[in-house]
Amino acid sequence: MGVRRRSRRLAAMITVAGLAFGAAACGSGSDSAGSGDPNTLEVWTRSNPDPAATYERVFAAFTRKTGIKIDYQPVINFDQQLQSRASTKDLPDVMINDTALMGSYQSQGLLKSIDPASIEGHDQITDKTWASTVGTDGEHYGIPYSRQAQTLMIRTDWLRKLGLRTPTTWAEMLSVAKAFAERDPDGDGRKDTYGMVVPGSAQNGYAAWWGASFLWSGGAKIIEKDGTGYRPAMDSAAAVRTVTWMKDNLFCGDNGVIQPGAISAITGTATNFQDGNAGMYLTGPYNIATYDATPGKDTYEVVPFPAGPAGSTVLADGENVYFGARTGKAKQEQALAAFLISPEGQRLAMTGKNQPVVRIPVNSTLDAAQVRDDPRWSVVQRAYEDASEQFPNAPDFAPIKQDTADALNAVFTYCGSDVGAGLKELNDTLAGDLKDQDLLK
Amino acid sequence: MTATTATTATTATTATTLVPRRRRGPGRKAVLPWLFLAPGLLLALVFKFLPMGKGIWLSFFDVRPFLGDKWVGLDNYTRVLTDHRFQDAVGHTLLLGIGQSLGAIVVGFFLALLLEGQARSLKIIRTAVFLPVVTATAVVGELWRLMYYPTSDGLVNSALGLLGLGPTPFLDNPDTALWATMVMGVWIAAPYNMVIILAGLAGVDRTLYEAAAMDGVSLWQRLRYVTLPAIRPAIGIVLTLAAIRGLRVFTEVYVLTGGGPAGSTEVWMTRAYTLGFTRNDIGGASAASVVLLAVTLLLTVSVNHFRKRGDVR
Numbered sequence: 001m002g003v004r005r006r007s008r009r010l011a012a013m014i015t016v017a018g019l020a021f022g023a024a025a026c027g028s029g030s031d032s033a034g035s036g037d038p039n040t041l042e043v044w045t046r047s048n049p050d051p052a053a054t055y056e057r058v059f060a061a062f063t064r065k066t067g068i069k070i071d072y073q074p075v076i077n078f079d080q081q082l083q084s085r086a087s088t089k090d091l092p093d094v095m096i097n098d099t100a101l102m103g104s105y106q107s108q109g110l111l112k113s114i115d116p117a118s119i120e121g122h123d124q125i126t127d128k129t130w131a132s133t134v135g136t137d138g139e140h141y142g143i144p145y146s147r148q149a150q151t152l153m154i155r156t157d158w159l160r161k162l163g164l165r166t167p168t169t170w171a172e173m174l175s176v177a178k179a180f181a182e183r184d185p186d187g188d189g190r191k192d193t194y195g196m197v198v199p200g201s202a203q204n205g206y207a208a209w210w211g212a213s214f215l216w217s218g219g220a221k222i223i224e225k226d227g228t229g230y231r232p233a234m235d236s237a238a239a240v241r242t243v244t245w246m247k248d249n250l251f252c253g254d255n256g257v258i259q260p261g262a263i264s265a266i267t268g269t270a271t272n273f274q275d276g277n278a279g280m281y282l283t284g285p286y287n288i289a290t291y292d293a294t295p296g297k298d299t300y301e302v303v304p305f306p307a308g309p310a311g312s313t314v315l316a317d318g319e320n321v322y323f324g325a326r327t328g329k330a331k332q333e334q335a336l337a338a339f340l341i342s343p344e345g346q347r348l349a350m351t352g353k354n355q356p357v358v359r360i361p362v363n364s365t366l367d368a369a370q371v372r373d374d375p376r377w378s379v380v381q382r383a384y385e386d387a388s389e390q391f392p393n394a395p396d397f398a399p400i401k402q403d404t405a406d407a408l409n410a411v412f413t414y415c416g417s418d419v420g421a422g423l424k425e426l427n428d429t430l431a432g433d434l435k436d437q438d439l440l441k
Numbered sequence: 442m443t444a445t446t447a448t449t450a451t452t453a454t455t456a457t458t459l460v461p462r463r464r465r466g467p468g469r470k471a472v473l474p475w476l477f478l479a480p481g482l483l484l485a486l487v488f489k490f491l492p493m494g495k496g497i498w499l500s501f502f503d504v505r506p507f508l509g510d511k512w513v514g515l516d517n518y519t520r521v522l523t524d525h526r527f528q529d530a531v532g533h534t535l536l537l538g539i540g541q542s543l544g545a546i547v548v549g550f551f552l553a554l555l556l557e558g559q560a561r562s563l564k565i566i567r568t569a570v571f572l573p574v575v576t577a578t579a580v581v582g583e584l585w586r587l588m589y590y591p592t593s594d595g596l597v598n599s600a601l602g603l604l605g606l607g608p609t610p611f612l613d614n615p616d617t618a619l620w621a622t623m624v625m626g627v628w629i630a631a632p633y634n635m636v637i638i639l640a641g642l643a644g645v646d647r648t649l650y651e652a653a654a655m656d657g658v659s660l661w662q663r664l665r666y667v668t669l670p671a672i673r674p675a676i677g678i679v680l681t682l683a684a685i686r687g688l689r690v691f692t693e694v695y696v697l698t699g700g701g702p703a704g705s706t707e708v709w710m711t712r713a714y715t716l717g718f719t720r721n722d723i724g725g726a727s728a729a730s731v732v733l734l735a736v737t738l739l740l741t742v743s744v745n746h747f748r749k750r751g752d753v754r
Contacts, residue, residue, distance in 0.1 A: 080718045085721070086506045087495075104721055109507030168558045192594070201697030204719060260591040263702045269586070325507045399720045406526075406704065413615055413703035 017045075020286040040069040041332050044092040046078035053354040055096075061348055068332050086110055086288035091129060091324030094333055096340075096357075098317050100391040102142050102403070106135045107437065109398040112137040112323040112330075122336035124363045133320055136394045136439065139266070143337045146283050146349070147361035149384035150213050150305060150314040154293060155279040157299045158193075166303050168206035170217075171315040173256065173280070174249055181256030191256075191408030196263040197281040198250065198269040202409035206266050211246065211285045211408050212315040213282060216389050218242025219310030223392060223430060224405055229441035230395060232430035233402065234423045237308065243411060244419045252415035263413055274298075284317075285359050285380040302376040304383055314386035318359070347371055360384045399433045470478070500727035517728035521716075527729065528705060530712040536706060538687025539622055539695075546679055549634025554668075557642050565641075571632045578629065582696025585625045586612065595630070610700055616704035621749035622706050626693055630686070634679045641675025642668070677748035684740045688733060709733050 001386035015432050044053055052074035059070040076080050078097060085091055086310050091110060112197075114128055116122040125144055133142040152173075154166060159176070162183050167173040177329040179185070180421055186193055199206045203263025208222070215222065220239035223230045233239065250258050259265070259272040272278035281287075281307060293301060305312045321340055339345045343365055349358035350371050353373045360368050360381050392396050407426035500517055502510040502612035521527050558569050574583060588596040598608040611621040622745050658666070669676075691710035694700060700707035700715070709729065716724030 079721075083718060083721065083723060087499075087504075089506055108505055108721060192592075201699050201701050202704070203695075203701065260610070261613055264618075264698055266699065394723070399722075402715065402719050409701055411704035412615075413701075413705075 003080065013162045035053060035212055037069070039067070039327060041336060042071045042072055042073065042331060043094045043096070043336070044073045044075050044078065045096040046076070046098070047357070048076060049074070051355040051357050054349060054357045055089050056248045057352060057354075058340070058348045058357070059346060062336060062345070065371055066335055068335060070336075080360045082110070089326075091327065093327045093329050095324060095325055096145055096319050097102040099142070099144075099320050099398050102133065102320060102322070102393045103135065104396040104398040105322060106141045109279045110322075111141045111323055112327070114143060116140055116143075118334055119143055119341070120334075121342050121363070124365055125341060125365050126344075127169045129362050132390060132393055135395055135396065136437075143341065143395075144362040144400040145321045145340055146358040146360065147316060147318035147362060148286070148317040149380060149388040150284055150303050151302050151383050152285065153273060153281045153283060153300050154303055154387055155180070155185070155295070155299055158279050161185055161187070161280070166301075168439060169306050170245070170308050171353055177257045177280060177409065178254060181221050181254070183202055186276070186367040192277055194258075194259040194272060195276040195280060196259075197270050197272045197278045197283075198258045199265045199267045200251070200258075200262045200267050200379065200409060200412055201264050203266050203404070204229065205398075205405040207331065207408040207412070208401045208405035210282065211243075211314065211404075212391070213305055214246055214308065215239065217305065217308030217311055218245070218311040219308075223395070224436065225392070226441040229439045230245070230392070230434050231441050232434065234407075234430060235420075235427040236382075239423055240420050242308070243408065247415065247419060263409065264302050275395040279335055282314075283316060285377065286355060288376065291302045291317050304387070305378060311387065313387050313389050314383055316384050316390045319357075321352075346357055384425070395434065395437055395439050397434075400430055402431060403429045410412045476647035496727045497731050499724060500731045502724050504727075513724065517724045518732070521725050521728045522732070526707065527706060527712050530707045530709050533707060534688055534690065535710040536684075537549060537619060537626065537690055537706075539692070540620075540623045541630065542680075542683035542687045543627035544623065544632035545634050546676070546683065548627055548631035549679070550638055552631060552635040553638040553642055557639060567635075571636065573629045574633045578692040578694050581629055582693055583623070585628075586697055587622055612701055615703050618698055618702060620707045622694055622697055624695060626690065629693065630683070634683075637673050637679050638672055641672035645671040653747075677744075680748065681741060681744050684744045685737055688740065690736050 037376045043059065045052070047055060051074075055074065057073060059072050063069055071279070072256045073092070079101075081093075082095070086108065094225070096367075102111070113135075114133075116125075122130075129142070129147065132142045132145060133426065146234075154176075156165075156166075158180055158414045159166065162179050162185055164176055164179055167176045174304065180193055180195045184191065199210050212222075218238055218241060220236055220242050221233040224233045250352045251263065259278050261271065262270070267283075274282040274290060274294055287395045288302065291297075321337050322339075324332075328332070340349075341363055343363055345368055346358050346361040346363045350366075350368065351362065356372075361371070362375075367378075369375050391401065404426065407422055409430070411419055411422045422430075431440055491690060499510070501512060501519075503513050504510050552570060556563055556570065589611040590596075590598065591608060591613055593599055593602050593608050595608070597611070601607075601609065609617065612618050620683050645668065649661065649671070653667055689710060689715070690708055694706050694708050694711050695714070698706040700711045710733070713726045713733070714731040716729060717723045
C-alpha cells in the first residue's frame with residue numbers, strides 16, 4: 001500500500017512538473033502538407049490576414065505561370081513558430097521576413113547562402129540594395145523583396161484649422177505637437193487630442209525601432225562598423241544629446257505632446273492617429289491604406305521627417321526572401337524569388353484592395369508612385385533613396401535592438417534619470433552583445 | 442476528468458485485491474485500468490514529458506539546430522541566474538505570485554460566502570462572476586488595459602474622478618504597474634477559487650451552524666471555528682493550484698504591460714520568452730524554464746507537505 005501511495009505521489013509530481021514546464025518547453029515541429037512534394041514550396045510570411053490576402057494573390061499568379069504549387073502559411077508569431085520548427089530541423093522552404101533579422105537567422109544557420117547571379121532578374125536590383133543582404137562572412141543570405149522608410153503622417157485639416165504650416169525641423173514639430181494638444185484642433189470643445197503617436201514600449205524592441213529615426217537625425221548611431229567588426233556607439237555626445245531632447249520634450253515635457261500610455265504602447269495599441277485623436281505619427285508607409293479609410297485620405301498627408309541637428313535621416317527597413325537551410329528545392333525556390341522580384345510580381349504585391357506587401361519596389365524599373373498612381377509614395381521612395389539608414393543586417397541585431405529598446409524605455413520612464421549614465425550602461429551591454437558574436441572591435 | 446479516471450483506477454485496483462487469482466500475477470483486471478489510462482499517458486508523454494526532457498537537455502547547450510548544438514555545461518544557468526534583469530524578474534514573479542494568490546483566495550472566499558445557496562438568482566450571479574475564468578486571458582488583458590486608460594476617459598480613472606482623485610497612469614508608472622497587474626490577476630483567479638471553496642462549503646455540516654447560533658457566537662467566531670476548519674481541504678487545493686499558477690504568470694503581463702515600463706513588471710516567464718524568442722537564446726530560455734520547473738516543484742511539494750501536516754493535526 002505504502003509503495004503504491006509513493007508511486008502515485010511520484011506520478012503526481014511528474015504530472016505537476018509536466019504541466020509547469022509544458023508551456024515553456026520547445027514545441028515539436030509539424031510537417032507541412034507539401035514538404036515531401038518537390039513541386040510544392042512551403043512559404044511563410046509574417047502577416048496578418050489582410051496582407052496575407054495580397055500574398056495569396058501573388059502566389060496564385062506564380063502557380064499559374066510556373067505550375068509550382070505554394071503551401072502558404074501566414075504566421076503572426078513568426079519568430080516563435082520558426083524557432084519551434086528549427087528545433088525539429090524542418091524549416092519552411094521559403095520565408096519572407098524583416099531585413100534586420102537576417103544576421104540572427106544566419107548566426108543560427110537557418111539560411112542557405114545565395115548567389116545573386118542564380119536569380120533571374122537580379123540585375124534589376126541595385127547594388128546598394130543587394131549590399132543589404134550580405135552576411136558577416138561576405139556571402140548573401142537573402143534576396144531583397146520590399147523596402148520602406150519612415151515618414152511623418154500629419155493631419156493637414158488640423159494644421160489648416162490652427163493656421164500652422166507643415167513642420168520641417170524638430171523645433172517646429174514640437175510646436176505643432178503642442179498646438180495639436182492644446183488648441184482643440186477637432187473643435188469638440190474638449191482637451192482630448194494629442195500631438196504625436198509614440199510606440200515607446202520595450203516589448204519586441206519597439207522603442208529602438210521608433211526612436212531610430214530620431215537617433216539617425218540627431219547624428220547618433222547604435223553600433224558602428226569598425227574594420228572587420230563593430231563597436232557600440234550609444235555613449236556618443238550626439239546620442240546623449242538626442243535622447244535627452246526626446247526625454248525632455250516628448251516623454252517628460254508638457255502633457256499631451258505624445259499620447260497617454262506611450263511608454264507602454266506597441267504599434268498594435270498605438271492607434272490614436274487612426275482613432276482621430278492624435279495629429280502626427282512617424283511610421284511606415286504600410287499604414288497608408290489603413291489611414292485612407294480612417295481618419296480619411298483627405299484629412300492627412302505624408303511628409304518627410306522634420307530635420308534634426310544632423311538632417312532628416314530616417315529608419316529604413318523592409319523584407320527579404322530567405323531560403324530555409326537544407327530544403328533541396330533550389331530550382332523551385334529560385335523560380336519563386338525571380339517571380340517575386342520581377343516587375344509583374346512586385347506590381348501585384350503593390351496593388352489590390354488589401355494592404356500592399358511590397359512598399360518601395362526593389363526592382364529598379366518600377367516607380368512606387370506611378371504603379372499606385374499616388375504621389376504620396378514618391379515621398380516614401382525619396383526618403384528611402386536619399387535619407388535613410390537601415391539597422392545593420394550582418395550581425396545578429398535582435399539582442400542589440402532589444403537592449404537598446406530596454407535602455408531607451410527606462411530613460412524615458414524615469415524623468416529624473418541621468419541620460420549619460422543610462423547610455424553608458426547601454427553601451428557596455430552592447431559591447432557584451434557584440435563580444436558574444438565575436439564581432440567586438 | 443482526471444478525478445474520474447483516478448477514481449475508476451482506485452476502484453478497479455481495490456476490486457482486484459479482493460480476487461484470490463490476483464496473487465498469481467498481473468491478470469486481465471490489473472491491466473484494464475492501464476488500458477484506459479494509456480491514451481492520456483501517451484498524450485502526456487508526447488506533449489508534456491518529451492518536450493520537458495528536451496527542454497532540460499537543451500539547457501546545457503548553446504542551441505544552433507543547423508550548425509550543431511554546442512555543449513556549454515552549466516554556463517546557461519550561470520548566465521541566467523547572474524543576470525540582474527532575471528533576478529529582478531524573479532523578485533517581481535514572487536511578489537506578483539504571492540500577492541495574486543493570496544488576493545484571489547481571500548476574494549474567492551468572500552465571493553463564495555456571498556454567493557452560497559440554491560436560489561436561481563444566485564446561480565445567474567455565480568455564472569456572471571465566473572466569466573473571467575472562461576474568457577481568454579489575452580482578451581481580459583486588453584479589457585483591463587482600456588479600463589486602466591491613463592486619462593479621465595478610462596473606466597477606473599473616471600470612477601476615481603467621481604471621488605475627486607486625479608487620473609493615475611496605472612500601467613505607465615513603474616511604482617504602480619505591478620500592483621495594477623496584480624489586481625487584474627486577482628480578478629481573473631478569484632472566481633475559480635470561489636467555485637472550489639463553494640464545493641467545500643456545500644459539505645459543511647449545517648447542524649454545526651445551528652449549534653453555533655444557539656450558543657450565540659459572533660459571525661467572526663463562526664467563520665474562525667466552524668467554516669474555515671471545515672473547508673480546509675478546499676483551501677489546500679486552492680493553495681496548491683495557486684503555487685503552480687502564481688509562478689507561471691505570463692499572458693496577463695505580456696498583454697497588459699509587455700514587462701514594462703522600464704522592466705518594472707518583467708516576470709520569470711516573460712524574461713524566458715524574451716530570451717528564447719526575441720534574443721534567440723534557446724539554451725538560456727531553457728535554463729530559465731528548468732529553474733522555474735524546479736522551484737515550482739519545490740513549492741508544490743512544500744504546500745502539499747504542510748497541508749497534509751495540517752490535516753493530520
